[in-house]
Amino acid sequence: MRTEKKTEPDAGFPPGVAFIDGDFCDISEARISILDFGFLHSDATYDVVHVWRRRFFRLDRHLDRFLDNVAKLQLALPFDRRTVAQTLTECVRRSGLDDAYVEMICTRGTAPGYSRDPRQANNRFIAFAIPFSWVANEEQRSQGLNLFISTVNRIPSRSVDPTIKNYHWLDFIKGTFEAYEHDAETVVLVDEDANITEGPGFNLFAVSGGRVTTPGQGTIKGITRRTTLELCAELGIEAGEGALSADRLGAADEAFITSTAGGIMAVTRIDGTPLGDGKPGPVTARLTDLYWQKHDDPAWTTPVD
Numbered sequence: 571m572r573t574e575k576k577t578e579p580d581a582g583f584p585p586g587v588a589f590i591d592g593d594f595c596d597i598s599e600a601r602i603s604i605l606d607f608g609f610l611h612s613d614a615t616y617d618v619v620h621v622w623r624r625r626f627f628r629l630d631r632h633l634d635r636f637l638d639n640v641a642k643l644q645l646a647l648p649f650d651r652r653t654v655a656q657t658l659t660e661c662v663r664r665s666g667l668d669d670a671y672v673e674m675i676c677t678r679g680t681a682p683g684y685s686r687d688p689r690q691a692n693n694r695f696i697a698f699a700i701p702f703s704w705v706a707n708e709e710q711r712s713q714g715l716n717l718f719i720s721t722v723n724r725i726p727s728r729s730v731d732p733t734i735k736n737y738h739w740l741d742f743i744k745g746t747f748e749a750y751e752h753d754a755e756t757v758v759l760v761d762e763d764a765n766i767t768e769g770p771g772f773n774l775f776a777v778s779g780g781r782v783t784t785p786g787q788g789t790i791k792g793i794t795r796r797t798t799l800e801l802c803a804e805l806g807i808e809a810g811e812g813a814l815s816a817d818r819l820g821a822a823d824e825a826f827i828t829s830t831a832g833g834i835m836a837v838t839r840i841d842g843t844p845l846g847d848g849k850p851g852p853v854t855a856r857l858t859d860l861y862w863q864k865h866d867d868p869a870w871t872t873p874v875d
């Protein structure tokens with residue numbers, strides 16, 4: 571048998587540290603078995619929290635959601651919440667990163683004798699810290715994104731519960747290619763009633779007549795989404811959940827997306843057509859400023875050191 575030339579194992583890897591099967595290692599060395607059902611069947615859940623200037627932002631909320639989702643999928647972690655938090659912290663410490671994207675994962679793993687019975691599987695916990703990453707790059711953040719509203723339906727909530735953070739992303743990937751074909755930068759998918767749900771890793775908000783609206787159904791309950799609703803309350807901005815059709819979004823004064831990977835980011839065009847005056851709006855700007863101010867607030871952050 572002839573083996574093909576191997577590519578460098580760390581080709582294209584960002585700096586970072588992972589924790590897998592009980593050990594910390596360089597991110598380029600972290601591997602799972604190809605038989606892990608997390609890989610073969612997307613039978614896994616995960617969460618992402620970020621670290622900004624060596625402080626975790628809303629760590630408790632991310633841990634709450636992760637542990638909830640692990641339980642909902644009848645997965646079990648090999649250790650308790652405190653140890654999960656310590657492991658994430660240790661990944662960040664060892665990475666030396668000041669601003670980091672920190673992911674925790676629980677996969678179904680594999681069962682003895684390669685049984686297909688999920689109840690027999692030995693679940694696997696993985697964590698890693700890599701440099702902070704943004705859903706939108708710097709230019710997109712300053713100018714605002716060009717967002718495409720896809721005709722692709724998000725997997726129905728009755729099939730895969732969207733509140734459980736998951737890797738069922740073929741719908742998002744299809745929508746992303748569709749967005750690129752239309753010269754847009756990113757995408758949101760719709761539900762069966764043609765209402766907008768969310769995009770690949772972010773929630774959506776529209777601002778009309780000073781009121782802020784975000785879809786209430788068919789989406790993950792994003793931590794940044796909830797944080798944004800709290801910031802609205804603090805700033806005295808009227809905000810809440812509501813159905814968002816393409817028409818309603820197109821007629822909005824402003825729009826923005828929210829994600830742990832980048833916070834609050836303006837949308838200024840829908841499928842190429844400018845929203846309002848085509849510039850990031852004042853409500854978006856106020857929320858973005860307060861969001862980043864909160865990254866020093868001890869009530870919302872946890873120091874790495």
Ligand SMILES: *Cc1c(COP(=O)(O)O)cnc(C)c1O
Nearest residue numbers: 771772773792793794795829830
């Ligand atoms: C993670 C994620 C979001 C954003 O949630 P945050 O908790 O704010 O990071 C939105 N949509 C999907 C599909 C996601 O996976």
